[in-house]
Amino acid sequence: MKLDQYSLLKEKLNSDKYSSIFILVDDNTDKFCLDIFKEKSGVKRFNKIIIKSGEENKNIESCLLIWDKLNEFNADRKSLLINLGGGVLTDIGGFCASTYLRGISFINIPTTLLGMVDAAHGGKTGIDFKLLKNQIGVFKDPLEVVLDSEYLKTLSKDEFINGYAEVFKHSLLTDNPDLDFNSLIKKDFYKDVDFIISKYSEIKNEVVKSDKFESNNRKILNLGHTIGHAIESYSFMSNSINELKHGEAIIVGLITELYISHKQLSFPLSDLENIKTELLKHYKVISFSDNDVNQIYDLMIFDKKNEGSRINFVLLEAIGRPVVDKEINRELFIDSFKYYNNSL
Numbered sequence: 564m565k566l567d568q569y570s571l572l573k574e575k576l577n578s579d580k581y582s583s584i585f586i587l588v589d590d591n592t593d594k595f596c597l598d599i600f601k602e603k604s605g606v607k608r609f610n611k612i613i614i615k616s617g618e619e620n621k622n623i624e625s626c627l628l629i630w631d632k633l634n635e636f637n638a639d640r641k642s643l644l645i646n647l648g649g650g651v652l653t654d655i656g657g658f659c660a661s662t663y664l665r666g667i668s669f670i671n672i673p674t675t676l677l678g679m680v681d682a683a684h685g686g687k688t689g690i691d692f693k694l695l696k697n698q699i700g701v702f703k704d705p706l707e708v709v710l711d712s713e714y715l716k717t718l719s720k721d722e723f724i725n726g727y728a729e730v731f732k733h734s735l736l737t738d739n740p741d742l743d744f745n746s747l748i749k750k751d752f753y754k755d756v757d758f759i760i761s762k763y764s765e766i767k768n769e770v771v772k773s774d775k776f777e778s779n780n781r782k783i784l785n786l787g788h789t790i791g792h793a794i795e796s797y798s799f800m801s802n803s804i805n806e807l808k809h810g811e812a813i814i815v816g817l818i819t820e821l822y823i824s825h826k827q828l829s830f831p832l833s834d835l836e837n838i839k840t841e842l843l844k845h846y847k848v849i850s851f852s853d854n855d856v857n858q859i860y861d862l863m864i865f866d867k868k869n870e871g872s873r874i875n876f877v878l879l880e881a882i883g884r885p886v887v888d889k890e891i892n893r894e895l896f897i898d899s900f901k902y903y904n905n906s907l
C-alpha cells in the first residue's frame with residue numbers, strides 16, 4: 564500500500580485559506596525532505612524556518628528562533644506552520660504554533676519512522692527543560708498528519724531501528740493477533756513498513772481518541788517510558804553512559820518494566836524472556852552500574868506523569884492487557900536492571 568495523502572493538502576495549501584505558510588525543517592530534513600515535500604504538495608508561497616537537529620536542541624532557544632522568524636515574516640492568526648521532520652521537530656513545531664498568538668494552525672509531516680507511528684499523532688507538543696524530557700508543553704492537535712514512507716529512504720539504519728521501539732511498544736499494548744508482539748516480529752521491518760506505519764499509528768490514535776488528556780486510558784502509552792525517559796535524561800547528563808536515542812532508552816524501559824510486570828502482575832516469564840531476546844537482537848545492550856541505576860531512580864521522581872512523590876507505572880498482566888497507576892519500590896526497580904544486565 565502506498566501512503567499518499569497529499570491531494571487534500573494540495574487544495575488547502577493553494578487556496579486563500581491561509582494568510583501565510585511557514586515550513587519548519589531541521590538541517591537534515593531541509594537537505595533530504597523539503598524538495599520531496601515541495602514537489603508532492605505543490606506548495607508555492609512559503610517561508611522556511613530552519614533549526615538545528617537533535618534532542619539537545621528541543622529547547623527554549625529553538626523556540627525563540629521559531630517565534631522570532633514568525634514575527635519577522637508577520638505571521639498572523641491565519642498563518643499555517645508545516646512541521647517537516649522527526650519527533651523532535653514536530654514536538655517543538657507543534658508547541659511553537661500552539662503558543663504563538665495564542666495558537667496558529669499546524670500540520671505534521673513526519674519524516675522518521677518514530678514520528679510516523681507515534682510522535683506526530685495525538686496532540687502532545689513540547690520541549691525539554693533543564694534536562695527533563697517534555698517538561699514544558701501543551702496538548703494541541705495538528706490539523707492533519709501526512710504519512711509518506713518515501714521520506715524514510717534517506718533515514719539512517721540506526722534512526723530507522725530507533726523508530727521501531729514505539730512500534731514494539733504498540734504491539735505489546737494490543738491483543739489483536741494480527742498486530743501483537745508475536746505477529747510483529749514475523750514481519751519484514753523494511754518491506755512491510757507501509758503496513759506497519761498505517762496499523763501501529765492507528766493503535767495510538769484509537770487510544771488517544773478514548774482519552775485525549777491522559778486522565779486514564781491514554782496512560783497505557785507510557786509503557787516503557789517511565790523508566791525510559793529517566794534513562795534518556797540521565798544519558799544526557801552523565802558521563803558514565805553514552806547519550807542514547809529516544810528509542811534505545813525506551814527499549815531498556817520496556818524490558819525493565821516487563822520484568823516488574825512479571826514480579827507484580829505475573830506477566831508470563833516465557834513471554835518476558837522471548838521479548839527480551841527479540842528486542843536485544845536489534846538494540847545494543849547498555850551496561851548500567853549500581854550508581855547509574857540509583858541516579859535514574861531519583862530522576863524518575865521528577866517525571867511529570869507522577870503524582871506527588873508517587874511513581875506511577877504502566878505494567879502488563881499479559882500482552883495486550885495493560886494496567887495503569889501501579890507503584891513500585893526501589894528494590895524492585897534495581898532488580899529490573901539486574902535482569903536487563905543478566906546479573907540477577
Ligand SMILES: NC(=O)c1ccc[n+]([C@@H]2O[C@H](COP(=O)([O-])OP(=O)(O)OC[C@H]3O[C@@H](n4cnc5c(N)ncnc54)[C@H](O)[C@@H]3O)[C@@H](O)[C@H]2O)c1
Pocket residue numbers: 589590591592595596616617618621648649650651652654674675676677678681682683684685686687688696697714715716717718719722725726729809810
Ligand atoms: N509527542 C509525542 O507524542 C511523542 C511520542 C514519542 C516520541 N516523541 C518525541 O520524539 C522525539 C524523537 O523523535 P525522532 O526519533 O524522530 O528524532 P529526531 O526528530 O531527532 O530525528 C532523528 C534524526 O533524524 C534526522 N532526520 C529526520 N528525518 C530524516 C530523513 N527523512 N532523512 C534523514 N534524516 C532525517 C533528524 O534531523 C535527526 O537528526 C523525542 O524527543 C521524543 O520525546 C514525542
